[in-house]
Amino acid sequence: MKWSQAYIPTLRDVPQDAEIPSHQLMLRAGLIQKLASGLYSFLPLGLRVLHKVENIIREELNQRGAQELLMPILQPRQIWEKSGRWDVVGDLAMKTQSREEKEFILGPTHEEIVTDLVSKSLKSYKNLPINLYQIQVKFRDEIRPRFGVMRAKEFVMKDGYSFDASEEGADKNFDLMHDAYNAIFTRCGLNYKSIEADTGVMGGSKSQEFTALADAGEDGVVECDGCGYAANLELAIRKPQELNGNSSDSTELKKVPTPGKKKVKDVTAFFKTEATSLIKTLIYEVDTKPVAVLVRGDQELSEVKLRRVLDATDVVLASEETIQKVTGAPVGFAGPVGLDSIPLVADLSIQGMTGAITGGNAPDSHYQGVDLERDCKIKQYEDLSTVVENDLCVHCGKALKIRRGIEVGHVFKLGTKYSKSLGALFLDEKGKENPAIMGCYGIGVSRTVAAIIEQNFDEGGIVWPMAVAPFQVVITIVNIKNKSQLQAGEKLYKELTDAGYDVLLDDRNERPGPKFKDADLIGIPVRVTIGKHIEEGNVELKKRSESDFSLIPIKDVLKSLV
RNA sequence: CGGGGUGUAGCGAAGCUUGGUUAUCGCGCCUGCUUUGGGAGCAGGAGACCCUCAGUUCGAAUCUGAGCACCCCGACCA
Known part of the structure; x- marks a missing residue:
């Protein structure tokens, strides 16, 4: 290409609405142009990079027996009702209607479509395994698009799906794809980690996230230098800590007036004590039912852990009205003592705690000297709090590090959730009908481009790795x-x-x-x-x-x- | 949706507090001449419904109200 004829509109100044390096540089280098929030055109130079990444993906997947296809973006409502995900996906997907007022969504993902597709030809175990993928624009009605193409409403994704007759076969495909992802991200020149992750709305039993390490990343990555343990911050585990919360002198249960002291900081100042002797009581609505969740004052609750422990699909902080109704007190004064109307779930960090301070379940009051065993009816103790820097690794005892990362890929073991609901069934050797065992594998292609820049730039601009350079x-x-x-x-x-x-x-x-x-x-x-x-x-x-x-x-x- | 912020030429900014001629500057763009090793110089030029609508006023980029868009922090996720 001759530059005199190329469409490469470079910018000298940093556009005002770009914050992170990759977004600024993609705009300045003429890779992308914004249409509206979360919607970007890929200009010729940007498209060249996108194609290079796509071709690396194709090469590595084809080489491992996966086959490319292309499925419709427009998806009828009925198929999502069939899988039972219409309600879940309703908020995530962009919806539209045809002239007959039939409802469609613009594909946010394709489990339903591919499973339906395979179900139509799948007859026997002899047809399996099947491993299909596509590279396509996906649509998601993001709550808050940001950072250019990093979190966009419309983005290029590679999504792949495997179907197997046995668990062993499914594991083999999972490992094969995991292996392919390693090869892909390595070739893209990324410094990345494969970490344990939550399955989210996908469902399924196991998932690994491929995360490119970068300061601008939206995910927390917990890693152990000692043994290589790595997990997403939202579900990372640690060695249980020694209790150090029994700092109150008295273990006699006493109600104390604490007008206006709602925040942990205010309460600890009032009682002249540490956050570790406080118990925070958070009222959550778990699949619309209220549940009280207890964590130590210095800890943060992981909603992902809570959701997994309670086997729920939806956990949200309760509204002020619900809190008022359940605890009899305004926000900030909930406590486990006498809170018998709803289930209590507690974090391991407070197990066996005595002499604790908790909310009083009445306006402007707290309890002092709370002995959890004696004073509360706690249903279960679970690991619910979020790891913090220098917590100890559960496997080797070394101090854990927390870094930031960009999720560029994700592989799931799906099991039979979709094959059952959408009828992807086959006859095994004994003539018995079984649902295919599925896996699904995604790569955010446009996001990967941003992640590569995030790791490869200097004051002068982008420094492309050879393999993806335009x-x-x-x-x-x-x-x-x-x-x-x-x-x-x-x-x-x-x-x-x-x-x-x-x-x-x-x-x-x-x-x-x-x-x-x-x-x-x-x-x-x-x-x-x-x-x-x-x-x-x-x-x-x-x-x-x-x-x-x-x-x-x-x-x-x-x-x-x- | 809650909290914070921004909206003036293609890009980046000033002006707004305290209303008053033709809205200012840098970059970029066009023409000519000179120049050619890290964002050149001189001369000339084009380019703005000052986000929108309504209001106050003799007069609004500036004051008031409503709306819209965009960015950042949180719940969602490749």
């Missing part, structure tokens, strides 16, 4: 009015292009400054500068990732690229 080489002609420079540039351009390289020839009538700046900004890995040294037959070869360059004969350029 162009591998940029030939910068310092002065196109100099005939020998121009001719040498065009000749080299042809030579490298013929050799199979993606080459950008900067033949614009600009001064060298803007050309160098632009080349750096769009991050082309190798720059060949044709300038004054061409008179001696030499050109400069410079890597984007390095500050030094070498002067070499122009005839050696191709050779030095390999």
Whole structure:
């Protein structure tokens, strides 16, 4: 491509509405353009990168026996009712209607469609395994789109699905895809981790998230340097801690007036004690039923853990009215003592606690000297709180680290949830009918592009890894009015292009400054500068990732690229 | 949806407190000449319904009200 003819609208200033590096750079380098919140066009340069990532995905998946197909984006309501997910997906999906007022959603994911599709041809165990994938635009009515293409309403996703006759087969496919994802993200040049994750609305038994480590990431990643344990912050576990909450002198149950002291900070100040001797009582609505959840004052509740422990689909903090009704007190004064009307679930951090301070279940009051065993009827103790930095690893006892990450891929063992409800059944060797055992595998392709930038940039702009760079080489002609420079540039351009390289020839009538700046900004890995040294037959070869360059004969350029 | 913030030319900003000629600056863009190794110089030029609607006023970018859009923090997720 000749730059003089290319559509690469670069920006000198950082657009005001971009916050994180990848978003700023994608806009500045002319990779994307915003239409509205969460909606972006991929410009030619951005699309080149997207295609490179897609092709890496295709190569690695095809090589492992997965086959590409393309399914409709528009999906009728009925199929989602059949799987029982219409209610769950209702908030997530963009909905639309046809002229006959038939309801459709714009596909947020394709478990229903692919399972229905396979069900129509699946007869025997001899048809299995089946492993299908597609690369397509997905739609999700995000509550808050942000960070450019990182969390968009419309994004490119690779979604894949496997069907097996046995658990062993399903495990094998899961491992195969896990392996493929390792290969894919490695080739994309990402620093990533495969971590234990929650299955969310997908359902299923096991899931691993592929997370690119980056400060701008939205996910917390807990890792152990000692044994390699890694998990999403929302479900990471740790070694149970020693109790240190018995700091109150008295264990005599006493109700104390505490006007206006609602927050942990206010209450600890009032009682002149530490947050560890407080018990927070949170009223949740778990699948619409109120439940009291108890955690120590210094701990944070993980809603994901709560949901998993209670085997619920929906947990939300209760409304003020519900709290008032259930506890008899306004928000901030709930406590476990005498709270018998609803189930109490407690975090392990408070098991056996005595001399604790809790809400009084009455306006402006707290209990002091609470002995959980003696004073409360707690149904179960579970691990419900969120790991914090330097908690100890449950496997090896080393201090845990917390980092930020971007979820770029996710693999699930789905089981038979969809094959049962949508009738993907087969006859086994004994002639018995069984549902196929499924797995599903997603990669956020457009998000992966953003994640790569998030890990590969400097003050000058993007620094693409070779495998995903929109162009591998940029030939910068310092002065196109100099005939020998121009001719040498065009000749080299042809030579490298013929050799199979993606080459950008900067033949614009600009001064060298803007050309160098632009080349750096769009991050082309190798720059060949044709300038004054061409008179001696030499050109400069410079890597984007390095500050030094070498002067070499122009005839050696191709050779030095390999 | 709750909390915080922003909206002035393609991009980035000033002006608004205290209303008053033709709305200012930098970058970018167009023409000409010069220049050509890290965002050139000179000269000339184009480009703005000051987010929208309503109100106050002789007069509104500026004051008031309503609305819209966008960004950030939280619940959702590739």
